[in-house]
Amino acid sequence: MIIDNSTNTPATRTARVPLTLPLSFDNLTVTNYASLEISTNADPAQNNLAIGNDLVVAANSELQLLADRDGTPTSGAWPIITVGNNATVSGTISATGAGFTYNSGPGAGNVSGSYGSGAGYGGAGGNSSNGAAGGVVYGSQTNNNYLGSGGGYTTGGTGGGMIKLTVTGTLDLSSTGSLTANGNGGTAGGGGGSGGSIQLVAGTLSGTAGSSITVNGGAGGSNGGGGGGGRIIIYPANDSYSGIKTATGGAAGTSAVAGSDGTVFVQHSPSSLTMNAPNDAATGQIQKTVFRINSTDVEGDWIQYKLQVATDSSFTQNVSTFDQTVSQNPTDGGRTAIFSNQDKTTGNVAGTDGYSSGREAILTMQT
Secondary structure (H helix, E strand, C coil): CEEECCCCCHHHCCCCEEEECCEEECCEEEECCCEEEEECCCCHHHCEEEECCCEEECCCCEEEECCECCCCCCCCECCEEEECCCEEECCEEECCCCCCCCCCCCCCCCEECCEECCCCCCCCCCCCCCCCCCCCCCCECCECCCCCCCCCCCCCCCCCCEEEEEEEEEEECCCCCEEECCCCCCCCCCCCCCCCEEEEEEEEEEECECEEEECCCCCCCCCCCCCCCCEEEEEEEEEEECCEEECCCCCCCCCCCCCCCCEEEECCCCCCCEEEECCCCCCCCCCCCEEEEECCCCCCCCECCEEEECCCCCCCCCCEEEECCCCCCCEECCEEEEEECCCEECCCCCCCEEECCCCCEEEEECC
16 A cells, blocks of 8 residues: 655645554555544454555655544553564654543543643643642553543643554664654643653664654643653664654643653563573483573563473474463473572562573473
């Protein structure tokens, strides 16, 4: 699918091309100042945009993502985009202003007289000049399955929406690409909408100075509070991105309070596993086997392991899977093993022990 405006000037850009989910394409390209608008389905389970190969949003072109913000479900609903190969974004993917409208959403701004406070989400909304309390924080640093909320009063800004994007290969924002789910500013005495959510999973995330990933809160109107920043969560297996990532609170109106900053969370995958013993790719092991393995995590987070053994190199015969997230003493496929040498724990629940980054994990085969 190619959306091409056939022009090189924004003044002659045609209206947005509207499409409704679910959708599936081999490739999707938006180019030459074109604008593609994706709307959610009435059935929240039908909101998938599946692209088998490549997604391209060219410079000066845009992919607009609308959300279901009528309160059913409570947290809202949004497009879920999967890309089987690479995504190149030199233009814009935007969910700015696609969240909850004024006075609505989990962190909606409040009203006092004719002034409204900013909405909250990743950060609290700012108070209005006459004391209407800012909207509350919701979600968490690692849970941003929400839309941004609307600012207080009838002229409050709309919250940011959601960009949920999984790319198997490389997600490249070049030097001009932007992913935005900002809140809109309030007008008159309205509070700013809170920033929305961006969730990214990518084999590689790349982009240079000039590219941006933002979920900023909207500014308050005159005497309105600023909207709180939203929440960004990124899971890149490889990361060379050097552009900006911001969840900044919105500016305040006269004598009001600015919104608080939201959260930006980047979780890199651990390094490739190293098999210390037995020798990697060893075969014909007849003794009780002890596996010694280790990995490191760039954030220094602790690690859990899953190891598979089989009697053939293609792992189709007599396969056993030992998953430490399930049990420290796993049994599968007629075999039993024990994980040991753990130094991290989240409690006494089975499967909650693990290893600090770089620490050797030991898995001993019992049968």
